[in-house]
Amino acid sequence: MELIFKKLSQLSAGLLFVILAATTLVLYWSAKPAIEAFGVGFLIETRWGVEEPLVAAGGQLESSDELTGSDSTDGGDDDFIDDEDDFIMDDEDASDDTTREVYGALVPIVGTIFSTLIAMLFSIPIAMGIAVFLAEIASSSIAKPVGVAIELLASIPSIIYGMWGLFYFGPFIASIFGGNTVSLLVAGLVLAIMVIPFMAALSRDAISTVPDMLKESAYAMGATKLEVIKDVVFPYAKAGIIGSIILSFGRAMGETMAVAFVIGGIYQFAGKVTDPTNSIPVVLANSFAESSGLSLSVLFYLALVLFILSFIVIGVAKFYFLRRK
Amino acid sequence: MSNMMEVQNLRFTYKGAAAPSLKGISLPIEKNKVTALIGPSGCGKSTLLRGMNRIHDLYPGHVYDGAIQLLNPDGESYTDILSLKKEAEMIRLRQRVGMIFQKPTPFPMTIYENIAYGLKLSGVKKRADIDEIVENSLRDAALWGEVKERLNHDARGLSGGQQQRLCIARAIALKPEVILFDEPTSALDPISTLAIEEMISVLRESYSICIVTHNMQQAARISDYTGFMYLGEMIEFDQTDNIFMKPSVKQTEDYISGRFG
């Protein structure tokens, strides 16, 4: 019994490794045809599902470079329609040796990065404000219930944020800034609102580890609340606060449902923030069911890219800030 | 009157508490003397001390009654610090009445910045002035020799005893008139404790000091006056020698001789 128990627990711990390794390998294997077809150029290619003559394949990188610079790919809308055509014609394409389809990840990569950055831009000040308010300003009769409410809000499924964004927040933003009700801006803001409770709760926890006596000794030297928070509380809780920001960054970057409703889902750069565009998770969510062959492999390539990106984010957070003793 | 501070019939009730924690305390803090407060835990000695720079007020809702007079810089008139309301006045008060806590509280910055911090807050701008005060304060705290080579290191890298001396240096950099010590050696080893005690007897030359201690020998060693508190009341206040040699109240004698507390 003793031995079985020990073995079982070892096995369970080992399973974590197996799952993670398998995820990486399976994604890689499934992405392999796409990786072979497009190489690293995939990351800076702007076209998605566009046919090009095979002869020109050699010059593919060159042509993509030209497109990278410009936001206004006039073929954007066509791409969208093409996509469905391609799907239907998939078999034909395969037998047709003179053309091939080109896929590139730059649009969703840029969309992912920018929507996440917009989210951070708005969520960091507000979440920090909430954290400071809860930990340092509000009396405990307010801080307790509001704190619990924030934690509960952090647990609301992300699809709810997306749905609200589509029906209420998107139109609200469009009425202020003009543009579409689905756009990069709306996606970024919905992400911001989604991660605020999460980031605020984690930062609040970090801030409340600052010993009262340390704060009192700063007050005892004649510091104001702002000075105590700026010079003592934040530096003391720095690791935890930055950790909470990085984790929120990772969460926003990998988020699917909150964004899927409101980013537009078209393969086109957003010339303005109020234009629709795409993000990696949303491409994955929207295209899987209707893909096969190379176009499916491309999606796995995209998933691999996202996986590696999130791996980097958590790696940075773990390495620098979240070392648990 | 050569009293730097005078607590007059102070009553203090914590927020939401039914009974006051201080029940009419009166106490002088004589100029350039060390006044010790002793008594069993919960007797209100720390509560009293924390009223003397109104650090209690960080947590709203507590109730003061009575008066705490602080000698004005003119050396004649007094101001009741309990009458202060404006934030600017509170900040000024805390710069005039410094405080050292039970545990060392180095700020998360370098050794130099720890000392310079209060100066910057109080508006000292010139780098040369700050440098000079930092050095003098560290010398007065008997820490200069140990840290002069590493002023730019994080203060949290110092040992506990060094950290506490840093906190003292930080407090005296502001040239306060009174320094409050709240059990400053309770987290330190005997050798560091001795160093702090020696420093307090030197600091007496320039500052008026009030120290709360749970250690009766410490009070006997370093203080000029001692107040014995019990259950929120000042049972006896007298010169330290009298308190320890011939206390006039039975309770004091019992406590001193270790019969209770």
Place this chain on the structure above:
Amino acid sequence: MRLIANRLFLIFSTLAALIGLFFLGWILFTLCAKGLAGLSLQVFTHDLIEGGLRNVIVGQIIMSGVATVIGIPVGILAGVYLQEYGGDSKLTEFIRDLSDVMMSAPSIVVGTFVYAIVVIPTGHTSGWAGVLALFILMVPIIVRTTDDMLKLVPVELREAGIAIGASKYHVTMNIVIRYAKAGILTGILLAFARVVGETAPLLYTSGSSEFWSTDLTGTFPSLTVSIYNLATMPDEEMVQLGWTGAFLLTAMVLVINLIGRYASNDKRR
């Protein structure tokens, strides 16, 4: 000057808190207003095909429940390994890191993984694929809580157990885990609440079905996926049903969270 800066800062913080709470309040308000409007008994007694949500709610709970039932022993055992057997070795730290990495992996990526290893080989979406995706998402959360909770168990308690002659297994099962029970239970409830609201990993693993089904080998009804589908339909009534589903989902998640909180508070004090 300093005082003005201080005042401005306090105002800003409070304002930031109010803005944040305003939006979150707005979301909850819409959710309740729209969700309650469509709430009727029919929602619980009819399947999606007949305009209700019965099958998808049950389906979501079955998938999350099965994932939890499998995830509990695996997660707890792995947590036990980290605290009780692993010691301070590099390997333990490594597995801890892996678990944290898995915990923050985008859920859609887990979906793609399961799609590749289950859906493509079997040729169709299935409840088991959904269960597997949720299981993968859930295990690291349980590992983390178990790990954290066991860490709080005093060493003396373990030593005392060993000292009266109990084996490591008995000490772990009867003393350590029992001591940390409330915390672990809370962790499990929170993990369940987390996966029950997941959409992305189910989109093309379980898919969703409009019909009643308890057969995990086939395409399985999912509440979250159905909400996604309903909300993007042009038909007003469908959208309304989506809101009702969203309301019920949120209510379920919040209630489980509150129970989890209550469970841990109750035992601690």
